[in-house]
Amino acid sequence: MLGKTAGGLMWMFRYMERSENIARLVETGQRIALTRPDRAEGEWASVLKTASAYDAYMASHDEITGDQVVDWLLRNKDNSSCVLNCIENARTNARLVRTGLTREVWEAVNECWMTLKDELARKVASKDLPRVLGIIKQRSAFVRGALHGTMLRRDVYDFARLGTFIERADATARLLDVKYYVLLPSAAGVGSPLDNAQWEMILRSVAAEGAFRALHGRTRRPTDIARFLMLDGRLPRSLAFCYAKIGDNLRYLESDYGIRLPSHDLADTICKDLEHTTIETIFETGLHQFLQRFLSQNSQLAAQIERDYRFSQ
Amino acid sequence: MDNDTPFDEMLRPDTSVREAYQAFESWFSSEDPAHLRAKAREAEAVFRLTGITFNVYGKAEAAERLIPFDIVPRIIAAREWTKVSKGIEQRVRALNAFLHDIHHRQEIVRAGILPVDMIARNDAFLQQMIGVEPPGGIYTHIVGVDLVRTGPDQFYVLEDNARTPSGVSYMLENRETMLHMFPELFAKNKVRRVSSYPQNLHSSLAACAPRKCDQDPVVAVLTPGIHNSAYYEHSFLADQMGVELVQGHDLRVVDGRIAMRTTQGYRTIDVLYRRVDDDYLDPMNFRPDSQLGVPGIFDVYRAGGITIANAPGTGVSDDKAIYSYMPEIVEFYTGEKAQLENVPTWRCSDADSLGHVLDNLEDLVVKEVHGSGGYGMLIGPTSSKKEIAEFRKKLQNRPGNYIAQPTLSLSTCPIFAKAGLTPRHVDLRPFVLVSPNGIDITPGGLTRVALKKGSLVVNSSQGGGTKDTWVLEEE
Incomplete structure (x- = not known):
């Protein structure tokens, strides 16, 4: 296989994994914010640090609020590691290595991108957040499942x-x-x-x-x-x-x-x-x-x- | 060429159904239109998911677009296909002989059939190819011949695509989609298979391995990258052939051969199916600023170290001025009259022809000789007075840049519209593979359809769609 393809594959799956990890972090942050509001700000700061997004966030925001952190981590284009960017990068890498993937894996990634591009086209309302985070985790699982089930x-x-x-x-x-x-x-x-x-x-x-x-x-x-x-x-x-x-x-x-x-x-x-x-x-x-x-x-x-x-x- | 009543490929003038369409028609009329509409939407979703898209340059938002797909197949009877494919074979044989000749003794010029300017001043002509012997003697490994139909037995060649014909992935995916959506239709009709195209392409390319090849020939597809409008097709073909899809930066010259960087070091490639234009192929021999090519690949090619398909310089024969000489070209190299007709063409470089063209602009189609994609052309009958006046100026300024043809009344095939079946104009691009083992024409091809009522423009970049194309088995 081409060296470039090996690199593309590795990055494709790094980005898929990253998007899932960020979704989990946001989910945890949200849960703590709801159950222990007094701890919310500190927890959101930890979430940002864990996602290596703290410095960039602070450079463009005056305060830490749940809404803004969620938006930053999920879909703000200025954050190169936001979920939407990760999924887009995963798909771009998948296109690059398309010949190495089965049709099932490609379609799972492509559908993941199509779905989340729509879901994350605008700010996610907090009532929709659990559903959207669920989709991110589920789509990521679909890609993994297609990989396990169909790849040589x-x-x-x-x-x-x-x-x-x-x-x-x-x-x-x-x-x-x-x-x-x-x-x-x-x-x-x-x-x-x-x-x-x-x-x-x-x-x-x-x-x-x-x-x-x-x-x-x-x-x-x-x-x-x-x-x-x-x-x-x-x-x-x-x-x-x-x-x-x-x-x-x-x-x-x-x-x-x-x-x-x-x-x-x-x-x-x-x-x-x-x-x-x-x-x-x-x-x-x-x-x-x-x-x-x-x-x-x-x-x-x-x-x-x-x-x-x-x-x- | 009667403008008023286009030839309907499905219905006779008395509205009875032609034989090739009878099984389809009886199936269609028993189906629930609402169900078919749902199926049509399903087809679009399948295309979107598979990623069968083409990129539109310079439009970030709609970066990847779908070509609309119509669920009504375009059906060609066995008898019709036999005639067409014989004509294509003859034409492609002539094209290869022509390309060999113009890079060697130029007999056709010596014989006074083709003016030397047609070659010497042709933008696609590469001096560097003079005297080069491509492996197996093949110039155009992959050809797409665009045909239009005007009557029961009347097919015309609209243009030859010997440079890099695209669209074959649509031919294959359209068929897959139809098989997936309407399997019952294929039980009722004996449709000839197209699915062996990728294997045939692979064998055909492998059969053209260069002199220095000392292994089971390794084939690769060279793409400009994911931003190219036909990237989907490049990856699709590589995938279907089971070969690597490479870019210029994956390749380099190693010991006089072209090699690709793999996870286990450099590995020699014997045949490169390139989808990168001549100019960008080799910064050391052609455009020095090209990032898409491989420095030195042309020298390796000349020394018999790699096969480049199609050969550099084949674009010469795609030129619309050369096209106007095709009947003579076919006759010169095959000794036979061309079986497929050319659309009558006026070369505006000729003063008499120019006069005729200027007098009849509102009835003619005027095309730029190097243009493609339906841009830079005038369709007289559907243009406004203002558009015609503007074009007249362009034509008068540079007459040598244009040719003119009568507006053909392209045949129609029905599409499935809101109101049911309704006729739209179509063309056809069959795909041809050439190797020392022979010429292979896939039964069918890409049917492009002008979705707008009355429109003659089938280009996907201007609102055209595609259809599955069926060639029926002999009874």
Whole structure:
């Protein structure tokens, strides 16, 4: 396959993943705003930071209000990572790599774009917000479903998956980093309503509140939450899960092409770090430092894959 | 060429249904119009979803537009098709011989049949192609011959598209859509298949591999990119052939061959089906500012390292001034009279012809010799006095730039309109593949239809639509 196509596929799925993550963040923000209005402004600020959109938002707004944040994250064209831009970029990349996709995947992306272009053509009224966020998540699921159900398991599929998990690992790590202070062991036992709200936001943002309850019952300890999101290989949005998948897909490429490249070594290193560490060690060395290092390694890996597989000249 | 009563392809003058349309008509009259209307809307949704769009340059809002699709098929009887396809084959054979000749000994000029200016002053003529032997001797691997019909047995060639004929994806998708929406129609009619076109295209291109090819020929499609108006078609054809869709920046010269950058390094391409114009193909040999081409590809081509389809310089034969010589060209190279007629054409460069044209502007169609897409033309009978007066000035200033033809009374085929079936003018572009193994004409082609009542302009950029085109099996 063409190097350009591999790059297009990776970005297509990064953008799809990003749009879904942003929808989840907005959903969480909205829920907190409704249930704990006193915390709203602070939570919206966290949401913006998690989406890496805080600085750009503050540069063009005087205050943080739910309405404006939602609009900024979903459809404001000045925000390059708003959902509408992500979906448009995903589709543009899909057009570019059209020959690598099945008709089902292409149509799922195209329909996703057609639907959301209409839904996000104007400001979303707050009564419509749950419905629109639902559509974003659902459309994203359709694309994923078409990918799983119809694509040949070969290099094309591997690059699509690599894009998905690199983006997802980035999003989860960012979410944790913005909230790292409420996850520190020193926050344990505090259990104030304030902390509960923060923890709930974290779990909801990765669609893991149900999963966490199933594993831990009523007890919510920040250490458990941090371990769950970072090191539990069963949770599809945890760092460990993402890296297990990245490792798999790179191994498939290695055996398919018969060559091991620098990106494989880098991914193995990150994978092993996650496997061999404990949450206690992470807290000892510093959660924030750990996450910062992880984020930087994750983007190094993306850049290395781009070089190894000749996405550009 | 009687202007008043256009030939109706479905109905005889006594309104009885012609044989080819009988099965369709009995099906149609038993269907509920409301149901058919719903189906027509469904077809549009399918096209939109599939992304069968064409881009309109310079219009950000309507960047991707659909070509309207009409659900009534255009039906051609087996006997009619046999005649037409024989004529096309002859014409395409002549085109290739002509293109070879003008780049070599120019016998046709020596014989006094074609003035040398027609070649030397033709914008599409490439000096660089003189003496070049394209692999397999083929210049026009893919040709679209635009036909119009005026009577039961009267077909005319309106123009030849030997440069880069587009629209074949519509031919294929229109058929898929019809099969999807009205499967029962295909049980009632024996329609010849068009779906093998992509495989035929692939084999035809592979059969033209260059001298230096030492593997199972690798074919790729070269596109200018996603902003090109025909990008959908480029990706569609690459997908259907199972080959890579490349852009100039994916390619480079490696060891005297053209190679594409893959995830596993550079891989040699043998045959490039390019949808990039000659001028932009190679900044080292043609337009130096081109970002769309591959530096040095023309040198590789000349050395037998790659096949470029269609060959550079084939646009010469698309020129409307050359068109006017086609009957002579066909006869010169095939030794036979042309089976398909040309529309009678006045060359305005000729003083007598110009006089005739100026005297009869309101009855004629005047076309720019290098123009395309229906722009820069005058359709006398439907133009206002003011439009005619303005065009007259243009014509007088640069007569050599124009040719004129009588307004043909194009045949009609019904479309499904609000009030039911109603006739509209149509043309036909059959698609032809040429390789050393022979000439292959897909039974059918792209029917374009002028959706506006009375209009003769079928171009998609000016309100034309398309139809599925059926060629029936022999009984």
